[in-house]
Amino acid sequence: MPTSGDASGALPHVVLLPSAGMGHLVPFSRLAVSLTSSGHGCGVSVATVLPTVSSAESAHLEALFGACPAVRRLDFHLAQFDASEFPGADPFFLRFEAMRRSAPLLGPLLAGASASALVTDIALASVVIPVAKELRLPCYVLFTASAAMLSLCVHFPAYLDANAGGPVGDVDVPGVYRIPKASIPQALHHPEHLFTRQFVANGRELAKADGLLVNSFDAFEPEAISALRDGSVAVGFPPVFSVGPLAPVSFSAGEPAENQPDYIRWLEAQPARSVVYVSFGSRKAISKDQLRELAVGLEASGHRFLWVVKSTIVDRDDEAELSELLGEGFLERVQGRGMVTKGWVEQEEVLKQESIGLFISHCGWNSVTEAAANGLPILAWPRFGDQRVNAGVVARSGLGVWEERWSWEGEEGVVSGDNIAEKVKAVMADETVRKKAVCVQDAAAKAVADGGTSYSSVAQFVQQCRDLS
Ligand code: UDP
Numbered sequence: 001m002p003t004s005g006d007a008s009g010a011l012p013h014v015v016l017l018p019s020a021g022m023g024h025l026v027p028f029s030r031l032a033v034s035l036t037s038s039g040h041g042c043g044v045s046v047a048t049v050l051p052t053v054s055s056a057e058s059a060h061l062e063a064l065f066g067a068c069p070a071v072r073r074l075d076f077h078l079a080q081f082d083a084s085e086f087p088g089a090d091p092f093f094l095r096f097e098a099m100r101r102s103a104p105l106l107g108p109l110l111a112g113a114s115a116s117a118l119v120t121d122i123a124l125a126s127v128v129i130p131v132a133k134e135l136r137l138p139c140y141v142l143f144t145a146s147a148a149m150l151s152l153c154v155h156f157p158a159y160l161d162a163n164a165g166g167p168v169g170d171v172d173v174p175g176v177y178r179i180p181k182a183s184i185p186q187a188l189h190h191p192e193h194l195f196t197r198q199f200v201a202n203g204r205e206l207a208k209a210d211g212l213l214v215n216s217f218d219a220f221e222p223e224a225i226s227a228l229r230d231g232s233v234a235v236g237f238p239p240v241f242s243v244g245p246l247a248p249v250s251f252s253a254g255e256p257a258e259n260q261p262d263y264i265r266w267l268e269a270q271p272a273r274s275v276v277y278v279s280f281g282s283r284k285a286i287s288k289d290q291l292r293e294l295a296v297g298l299e300a301s302g303h304r305f306l307w308v309v310k311s312t313i314v315d316r317d318d319e320a321e322l323s324e325l326l327g328e329g330f331l332e333r334v335q336g337r338g339m340v341t342k343g344w345v346e347q348e349e350v351l352k353q354e355s356i357g358l359f360i361s362h363c364g365w366n367s368v369t370e371a372a373a374n375g376l377p378i379l380a381w382p383r384f385g386d387q388r389v390n391a392g393v394v395a396r397s398g399l400g401v402w403e404e405r406w407s408w409e410g411e412e413g414v415v416s417g418d419n420i421a422e423k424v425k426a427v428m429a430d431e432t433v434r435k436k437a438v439c440v441q442d443a444a445a446k447a448v449a450d451g452g453t454s455y456s457s458v459a460q461f462v463q464q465c466r467d468l469s
C-alpha cells in the first residue's frame with residue numbers, strides 16, 4: 001500500500017466511502033462520476049453498506065451502479081451494533097456510529113481493493129484517517145456541506161477548549177466570520193450529544209487528512225475557502241480542493257417524454273418562473289401544525305407550487321395520508337395550481353425547469369448547490385443542523401433571502417400561514433433577487449468550466465493522488 005489501481009501505473013484507483021443519508025450519498029456519487037470522466041480518468045469504487053437506512057439511498061445506489069459501470073461497488077459489511085445504547089437517537093446518526101465502530105474492518109477491505117487513495121465522509125473522518133495512515137494510504141475527506149460549515153467544524157474543538165466548559169455562544173471563526181449562537185447546530189450546545197462527540201472528534205482529526213474536498217466554489221464562499229487555505233482557521237491545515245458545484249448525475253437521461261414523471265409534465269406546462277418549489281430535503285420531518293400553516297400560506301400566496309411533503313424522518317415509515325396532513329379540502333381547492341407529493345422527486349430535473357421561479361428550501365447543502373447551478377433564488381427556511389450556517393451563505397452570496405425569525409427545530413411556535421404567504425409574494429415579485437441568483441449561476445458555471453477554479457481543483461486533487469500513489 002498504496003498501489004495503483006491501473007496496470008500501467010498511470011491511473012489512481014480512488015475508493016469513496018460515504019456515510020448515511022442522501023445528503024452524503026448524492027455528492028459522493030457525483031464525485032465518483034466526475035472522477036471517472038475522461039477529463040480526470042480515475043478508477044473509482046464506492047464502499048457500500050447494505051441495507052441502507054432509507055429507500056431513497058437504496059434506489060440511488062442501484063441507479064448509480066446500473067447507469068455507471070465504471071463506478072465499482074465495494075461491499076462494506078458492518079460489525080454487529082447494539083443501538084439500544086442510544087435510545088431515541090436519529091437513525092442516520094446511529095448508522096454513522098455503526099460505521100465508525102466498524103472502521104477496523106476497513107483495513108482488509110481497502111488492502112484487498114488495491115486502493116491508491118481513499119475519500120471518506122466527514123462523519124467518519126476521525127476513525128477512518130488512522131486506519132488509512134496505518135495502511136499508508138493517502139486519505140481525503142469530502143465535506144458535504146458549505147465551506148463555512150467546514151471552517152466551523154475545524155475551529156470548534158479549539159473554541160470549546162478555550163471556552164472551558166461554558167455554554168456555547170457566538171463562534172468567531174478566525175479569518176471567516178462570526179457565526180451567531182442561534183446558527184450553531186442544535187446538538188452542538190450539548191457536549192454529551194452523540195453528534196457533538198462525533199463532530200468534535202472529526203474536527204480534531206481533520207488536520208491529519210491529506211486534503212479536504214468541499215462541494216463549494218471560490219466565488220461563492222471566498223472568505224471561508226481562503227481562510228482555510230491560508231491557515232487562518234487552523235495553522236498547517238491540509239490542502240482544500242473546492243470542487244463544486246458537483247454536477248448532478250442524471251439517471252433518467254434519454255427517457256421518452258411519456259415516461260416523464262407527472263410533476264415534470266405538469267411543470268413543463270406552466271408559464272416561465274411561475275411556480276414555487278417547496279422542499280425541506282430528505283432527512284427531517286416537519287411538525288403537523290407547521291405543515292398545516294405552510295399549506296395555508298401557499299394557498300394564500302396565490303402562486304402555483306410544487307410541494308414535496310415529508311412527515312417522517314425515514315421514508316419507509318411514511319404512511320400518513322396527504323389529505324389528513326394538510327387539512328380537509330386543501331388538495332381539492334388548490335387543484336390545477338398546486339401539486340403536492342409525498343414521494344421522491346428528481347430534484348435536479350425539477351430545478352432545471354423554466355417554470356420554477358422560487359425554491360423554498362431548508363438549505364441542505366446539496367439543495368443550495370443545485371439552486372446555485374440553476375440560478376434559482378432561494379427563500380431560506382433552515383430547520384436543523386448545519387442549515388442556518390448554509391442559509392447564511394445563501395444570503396451573503398445573493399443566491400436568495402433568509403427570513404431569520406422563522407422557526408428552527410427545538411424552538412417554540414409555528415410560522416403562520418399569513419406570514420409565509422406575504423414573504424412568498426414579496427420574493428416572487430423581487431427582480432433584484434432574481435438577478436443576483438443569475439450572477440451566482442454565472443460564477444458557478446465559470447468555476448466548473450475547463451480552467452475554472454473548481455475544474456482545476458479536481459485536476460489538482462487527481463494529480464496529488466497520482467503523485468502519492
Ligand atoms: N432530493 C431529491 N428529491 C427529493 C428530496 C431530495 O432529489 O424528493 C435530493 C436533493 O436534490 C439533494 C439531496 O436529495 O441532492 C438532499 O440533500 P440536501 O443536502 O439538500 O438535504 P438533506 O436531505 O441532506 O437534508
Ligand code: UDP
Nearest residue numbers: 021023122123144145153198199202385386
Ligand atoms: N458534520 C460534521 N462533522 C461530523 C458530522 C457531520 O461537520 O462529525 C456536518 C455535516 O457535513 C453537515 C452537518 O454537520 O454539515 C450536519 O450533518 P448531518 O449528517 O446531520 O446532516 P445532513 O447533511 O445529513 O442533513
